[in-house]
Amino acid sequence: MKRNVKFLLPLLALTLIACTSDGESDLEEMEEMEEPNGPVTYNANIRAIINSNCLNCHSDPTRNGAPFSLTDFQQVSVRADNGSLSRAINKQTGDAGAMPPSGRLPQTTIDLIDQWIDEGFLEQ
Ligand code: HEC
Numbered sequence: 001m002k003r004n005v006k007f008l009l010p011l012l013a014l015t016l017i018a019c020t021s022d023g024e025s026d027l028e029e030m031e032e033m034e035e036p037n038g039p040v041t042y043n044a045n046i047r048a049i050i051n052s053n054c055l056n057c058h059s060d061p062t063r064n065g066a067p068f069s070l071t072d073f074q075q076v077s078v079r080a081d082n083g084s085l086s087r088a089i090n091k092q093t094g095d096a097g098a099m100p101p102s103g104r105l106p107q108t109t110i111d112l113i114d115q116w117i118d119e120g121f122l123e124q
Contacts, residue, residue, distance in 0.1 A: 039119055039122055040112060040115050040116040040119060040122070041116070041122045041123060041124050042073045042076065042077070042116070042121065042122065042123045042124070043073075043123060043124045044124070045112060045116065046076065046112075046113060046116050046121075047073075047076075049105075049109055049112070049113065050070050050076060053100050053105060054070050054099070054100060055070065055071065056100075057100075058070035058071070059071060073123045076121075077121050077123075080116070080117045080121040081121070085113070085117065086113070086114055086117055089104075089105055089110050089113060090110060090114075091104075092104065
Protein backbone atom coordinates (compact mmCIF):
# COMPACT_ATOMS: atom_id res chain seq x y z
CA MET A 1 0.00 0.00 0.00
CA LYS A 2 2.70 2.46 1.01
CA ARG A 3 4.66 1.65 -2.10
CA ASN A 4 1.70 2.33 -4.35
CA VAL A 5 1.23 5.83 -2.96
CA LYS A 6 4.91 6.68 -3.43
CA PHE A 7 4.62 5.60 -7.02
CA LEU A 8 1.42 7.51 -7.69
CA LEU A 9 2.34 10.87 -6.17
CA PRO A 10 4.91 11.96 -8.79
CA LEU A 11 2.54 10.76 -11.48
CA LEU A 12 -0.25 12.85 -9.99
CA ALA A 13 2.01 15.87 -9.79
CA LEU A 14 3.06 15.44 -13.42
CA THR A 15 -0.56 15.17 -14.51
CA LEU A 16 -1.42 18.37 -12.67
CA ILE A 17 1.46 20.27 -14.25
CA ALA A 18 0.53 18.99 -17.67
CA CYS A 19 -3.10 20.06 -17.24
CA THR A 20 -2.17 23.50 -15.99
CA SER A 21 0.19 24.33 -18.81
CA ASP A 22 -2.26 22.94 -21.36
CA GLY A 23 -4.92 25.26 -20.02
CA GLU A 24 -2.63 28.24 -20.32
CA SER A 25 -1.61 27.62 -23.90
CA ASP A 26 -5.26 27.08 -24.89
CA LEU A 27 -6.09 30.45 -23.41
CA GLU A 28 -3.24 32.17 -25.24
CA GLU A 29 -4.34 30.71 -28.53
CA MET A 30 -7.87 31.94 -27.98
CA GLU A 31 -6.66 35.43 -27.17
CA GLU A 32 -4.60 35.58 -30.33
CA MET A 33 -7.50 34.49 -32.48
CA GLU A 34 -10.14 36.76 -31.00
CA GLU A 35 -10.12 40.50 -31.43
CA PRO A 36 -9.92 41.84 -27.91
CA ASN A 37 -12.94 44.14 -28.11
CA GLY A 38 -14.86 42.72 -31.05
CA PRO A 39 -14.89 44.44 -34.45
CA VAL A 40 -13.93 48.09 -34.76
CA THR A 41 -17.04 50.24 -35.22
CA TYR A 42 -17.77 53.89 -35.90
CA ASN A 43 -19.84 54.27 -32.74
CA ALA A 44 -17.42 52.48 -30.41
CA ASN A 45 -14.04 53.57 -31.78
CA ILE A 46 -13.94 55.93 -34.74
CA ARG A 47 -16.33 58.76 -33.89
CA ALA A 48 -14.33 59.83 -30.84
CA ILE A 49 -11.09 59.93 -32.86
CA ILE A 50 -12.69 62.06 -35.58
CA ASN A 51 -14.37 64.32 -33.04
CA SER A 52 -11.18 65.20 -31.22
CA ASN A 53 -8.84 65.42 -34.24
CA CYS A 54 -10.86 66.56 -37.23
CA LEU A 55 -13.88 68.63 -36.22
CA ASN A 56 -11.89 71.82 -35.65
CA CYS A 57 -12.22 72.16 -39.40
CA HIS A 58 -14.50 69.39 -40.72
CA SER A 59 -17.36 70.69 -38.58
CA ASP A 60 -20.84 71.60 -39.83
CA PRO A 61 -20.57 74.27 -41.16
CA THR A 62 -16.91 73.67 -41.98
CA ARG A 63 -14.06 75.93 -40.78
CA ASN A 64 -10.54 76.77 -41.93
CA GLY A 65 -11.24 75.86 -45.52
CA ALA A 66 -12.17 72.20 -44.98
CA PRO A 67 -14.15 71.11 -48.05
CA PHE A 68 -16.70 68.91 -46.25
CA SER A 69 -17.86 68.03 -42.76
CA LEU A 70 -17.11 64.77 -40.96
CA THR A 71 -19.73 65.10 -38.23
CA ASP A 72 -21.65 61.88 -38.81
CA PHE A 73 -21.27 58.28 -39.92
CA GLN A 74 -22.60 58.96 -43.43
CA GLN A 75 -20.01 61.65 -44.14
CA VAL A 76 -17.10 59.66 -42.71
CA SER A 77 -18.08 56.42 -44.44
CA VAL A 78 -18.18 58.12 -47.87
CA ARG A 79 -14.48 58.97 -47.41
CA ALA A 80 -13.73 55.53 -45.97
CA ASP A 81 -15.28 54.03 -49.10
CA ASN A 82 -13.57 56.25 -51.69
CA GLY A 83 -10.12 55.83 -50.10
CA SER A 84 -9.47 59.48 -49.33
CA LEU A 85 -9.72 59.03 -45.54
CA SER A 86 -7.00 56.40 -45.32
CA ARG A 87 -4.85 58.26 -47.86
CA ALA A 88 -5.07 61.54 -45.91
CA ILE A 89 -4.23 60.11 -42.47
CA ASN A 90 -1.34 58.01 -43.81
CA LYS A 91 0.51 60.93 -45.40
CA GLN A 92 3.56 62.33 -43.67
CA THR A 93 3.17 65.59 -41.76
CA GLY A 94 3.66 68.52 -44.11
CA ASP A 95 2.77 66.62 -47.30
CA ALA A 96 -0.09 68.08 -49.31
CA GLY A 97 -3.41 66.78 -47.97
CA ALA A 98 -1.94 65.21 -44.82
CA MET A 99 -4.63 65.02 -42.12
CA PRO A 100 -4.74 66.43 -39.57
CA PRO A 101 -2.50 69.16 -41.07
CA SER A 102 -0.90 69.94 -37.68
CA GLY A 103 0.68 66.49 -37.36
CA ARG A 104 0.18 62.82 -37.99
CA LEU A 105 -2.06 60.80 -35.66
CA PRO A 106 -0.32 58.14 -33.52
CA GLN A 107 0.39 55.02 -35.61
CA THR A 108 -1.92 52.89 -33.43
CA THR A 109 -4.78 55.30 -34.17
CA ILE A 110 -4.04 55.22 -37.91
CA ASP A 111 -3.94 51.41 -37.77
CA LEU A 112 -7.28 51.32 -35.97
CA ILE A 113 -8.95 53.50 -38.61
CA ASP A 114 -7.44 51.40 -41.40
CA GLN A 115 -8.66 48.24 -39.67
CA TRP A 116 -12.14 49.75 -39.44
CA ILE A 117 -12.06 50.49 -43.19
CA ASP A 118 -10.69 47.01 -44.03
CA GLU A 119 -13.46 45.41 -41.98
CA GLY A 120 -16.09 47.24 -44.02
CA PHE A 121 -16.51 50.43 -41.89
CA LEU A 122 -19.31 49.18 -39.64
CA GLU A 123 -21.45 51.79 -37.91
CA GLN A 124 -22.10 49.64 -34.80
C1 HEC B 1 -6.85 72.51 -39.46
C2 HEC B 1 -8.01 72.10 -40.21
C3 HEC B 1 -8.18 70.63 -40.52
C4 HEC B 1 -8.15 69.57 -39.67
C5 HEC B 1 -7.93 69.59 -38.16
C6 HEC B 1 -8.40 68.39 -40.47
N1 HEC B 1 -8.57 68.74 -41.78
FE1 HEC B 1 -8.96 67.48 -43.32
N2 HEC B 1 -8.88 69.03 -44.63
C7 HEC B 1 -8.67 70.36 -44.29
C8 HEC B 1 -8.57 71.14 -45.50
C9 HEC B 1 -8.35 72.63 -45.55
C10 HEC B 1 -8.73 70.24 -46.59
C11 HEC B 1 -8.69 70.56 -48.09
C12 HEC B 1 -7.32 70.89 -48.57
C13 HEC B 1 -6.40 69.72 -48.48
O1 HEC B 1 -6.73 68.63 -48.97
O2 HEC B 1 -5.31 69.90 -47.91
C14 HEC B 1 -8.94 68.92 -45.99
C15 HEC B 1 -9.12 67.78 -46.73
C16 HEC B 1 -9.37 66.53 -46.19
C17 HEC B 1 -9.64 65.34 -46.94
C18 HEC B 1 -9.67 65.24 -48.45
C19 HEC B 1 -8.27 64.93 -48.94
C20 HEC B 1 -8.25 64.61 -50.41
O3 HEC B 1 -7.22 64.12 -50.85
O4 HEC B 1 -9.25 64.83 -51.10
C21 HEC B 1 -9.85 64.33 -46.06
C22 HEC B 1 -10.18 62.89 -46.37
C23 HEC B 1 -9.69 64.89 -44.75
N3 HEC B 1 -9.40 66.23 -44.86
C24 HEC B 1 -9.80 64.17 -43.59
C25 HEC B 1 -9.46 64.68 -42.35
C26 HEC B 1 -9.42 63.87 -41.16
C27 HEC B 1 -9.77 62.40 -41.12
C28 HEC B 1 -9.02 64.68 -40.16
C29 HEC B 1 -8.77 64.28 -38.74
C30 HEC B 1 -7.92 63.15 -38.52
C31 HEC B 1 -8.83 66.01 -40.70
N4 HEC B 1 -9.10 65.95 -42.03
C32 HEC B 1 -8.45 67.11 -39.97
C33 HEC B 1 -8.55 70.85 -43.01
C34 HEC B 1 -8.44 70.10 -41.85
